[in-house]
Amino acid sequence: MRQGRGQEVALAAAVAVAIAVFSLLPMLRLVRETVAPAGALSPAVIEAGLASRATWVATLNSLVVGIGGTVLAVSLGTLVALVVTLTDMRARAPFILCFVMPLMIAPQVTALSWLQLFGPASPFLKLIGLAPPLGSRNPLHSPGGIVLLLGIQYAPLVFLLVRAGLRRLPRELVEAARAAGAGRFTVLATVVLPLMTPSIMAAAALAFVSCVGNFGIPAFLGIPANYPVLPTLIYQRLAGGGPAVLGEAAFLSVLIGMIAMAGIVAQERMSRRRDYRSFASSLTSKPYALGRWRPAVEAAMWALIVAILVLPLTGLVLSSLVPGYGIPLSAATATLDNYRFVLVEHAASRRAFANSLGLSLTAAAFAVLAALPIAYLVAWGRQRWVRMVNLSIELPYALPGVVLAIAALLLFLRPLPLTGLHIYNTVWIILYAYLARFLVLAVRPAVSGFHQIDRALEEAAQVAGAGLFSRLRSVVFPLVAPAAMAGGLLIFMTAFGELTVSALLWSSGAETIGVVMFSFEQGGDSKYAAAISAVTVAVTFALMLATNLAARRLPSGVLPWRD
């Protein structure tokens, strides 16, 4: 018995160390830089930040696009969730796969696709003869464009949460209303939507945090339009001033963090007032028969997919095939040279593919290994502190990516104490940031995997005399491994085209795909950026389809794009 406890303590200690290193340490370092820049408490950084006009402009802009993007994402995501879940629309699974796709595509790729679709050089508009004259302004280089793309990027997030809520809605609540004489739309307005408000508000909070922290979209759309938001302001300051302006960057990132937290806290507050712990559900509602409207509704839904997914990606692929800026695309001019250039010829770009592949694989593998014991303690552990600590794993992911990037910079600017190891300006600092930021993506599915397993399986092994480590290895982990691996896959897909964190942490020789693609676009080489993006989208889509084939062995709800 004593031996068993010893192993338990060892496991808990290891988890505690991992969480401290990857979650608490960077956050604390960031806060210290803001309130006590030179080691002593001082309001200097905060005062300087508040006095700057740029701070206020970027904050206001962040709020505008954050709220605008959230409103759009919530409206679109909720509407689609209602139609998909409550009606007898056909071909639901492929529709969900397509609708969730934008969430899996890196934001800067979304931005580039749309820019290519609407820009004056758009091969697509040229093909149909609608292209504006060269040199005219791309309509997406505007706050409206940022709001539009943020809304499309995060509508799937809202969709997933609202759909999950709708599927828990007990059938009787709807039927009772219909028996009381209410028609479909009355039921929707008086029963379904009010009961969905907690789900919708939670989704709105998440979408708001994502919109405010998004870097790729405002970087591609806002920087050319001279419309700074907080993440792009930080990037521009650091790109111009280097480590000297870290204090100011730290202040700005704490500011974003606070805005994001305000969104989450507001949602928590409102949800608590409307806590409808519903009765245990029996069955989900029978779908509304659309009747003769069914073809029209289905056509509208697929038209939406064409508009938000097919057209932009077509624009992206077409752009990657043109030989030069403004040249019309035809069978004669189309070329694969751009792909050859980014995959073979361009040294930095070639290196970036290797770096991103290595980084995302390592991050995914490590996160899966770490997630199993963490999730075990979170789901089944008896230590109360672990559950509290679960929140701190969520934090680096819940907060915008720039926050974590700045924290990592501050942590590793100087060599590590004692060892003298210097990881600043290497890929290792990016790896550290990826691990800290994405760990939760593997922990969450693993926790839900644990919740779907009968604990008695472990207890049976315990009764049979197996110690903690041996029963974890032989019984528990094999059962949860598929869920954690699915989480690892999410990490791989997210990290592979990642830009927000690496844009601040990269250095020559330690580029990532996102960074190279960003610099191509900033240098005016959209065709190369498009080629890189097309490759990442292809990889993402292939992985989604491949995992769908293996999805039957995964616990339900692990793969977001699968019903």
Next chain:
Amino acid sequence: MARLKLAGVTKTFSGFDAVRDVSLEVADGEFLAVLGPSGCGKTTLLRLVAGFEQPSAGEIAIGGTVVAGAGVSVPPEKRRVGIVFQNYALWPHMSVAQNVGYALKVAKVPREEARRRVAEALALVDLDGFADRYPASLSGGQRQRVALARCLVAAPSLVLFDEPLANLDVHLRAAMEAEFSAFHRRTGTTMIYITHDQAEAMALADRIAVMDGGRLVQVADPRTLYREPATEMVAAFIGQGMVLPATVLSGEERGRCRVAVLGQEATVRCRPGERARQGAAVCCRAADLEPVAPGEAGLEVAVRRAVYKGGATRVEVSPLADPSLALHVEGDDAGHSGRFEPGARLCLRIRSGWLIPGASA
């Protein structure tokens, strides 16, 4: 006038008949219980009447109007039925008054009148003063009463109960039974009550419709159902009836006939016009089997098990002539005498019973 009429109603789910050729008439103001084991199709029947399912064949009419069948399909919101669900299905985001008044709001009843009718409905179920509470703060019985008030406030032509007491504890059940019963007397509404609990059905209903395997097996008042089950299934399902193989020796005479059961002759009740036949079946209740002194003529049985029931003992026995048959008789409180030890022999006399019409065991 029949308030509810089903004619040849069948509901097929992917090749499986959940409800098969059910014809039934419920009179205005009648309280009908639909009773059957789980999976017998009774809930499907209720959903067909409410309009949540469409019959595959047959016709349903409420108050003389066809609501389903032959190209007609009236949606649930136009059928004017009230439903009390097993899990109450109160809307958690609405207060008690809002829950009860929902149907009136949907029907755009003027606010003053709606308020008055909600207050009346709440008074009817003894919930005055609860109008502003939310369902989460009510007890199970109170929720059930809110559900009751909610379905009655719109004066529906028909009220459907879907196992409304299944989630309540035993004590509350008895109280709610009394309440439903009083409620039916006061309002005179036609009620259809789905349940798998025969005691509930017996206590409440004017008539009971027994379902099995999607079919309607017997529709009768509780006393007839108990005394004169139409099939072996009803005999076994109601009141733990024992079904014994029998040979009818004489034709019916003043409602009785002579039968031979496992070599013992007995007189049992029967339908008019029964004739002597082989392969018949008799339904006996525990009270119909009476222990007699050893040596007297009777059915010899061996005790298998005695279960003390508090105040009485249920003694499970098997006839020596056919050990595969399981019978049970009521023993007295005194289990200590050793009479009911497993393996002990008893001798039983068949005092009475009911000849199951047309069936064989």
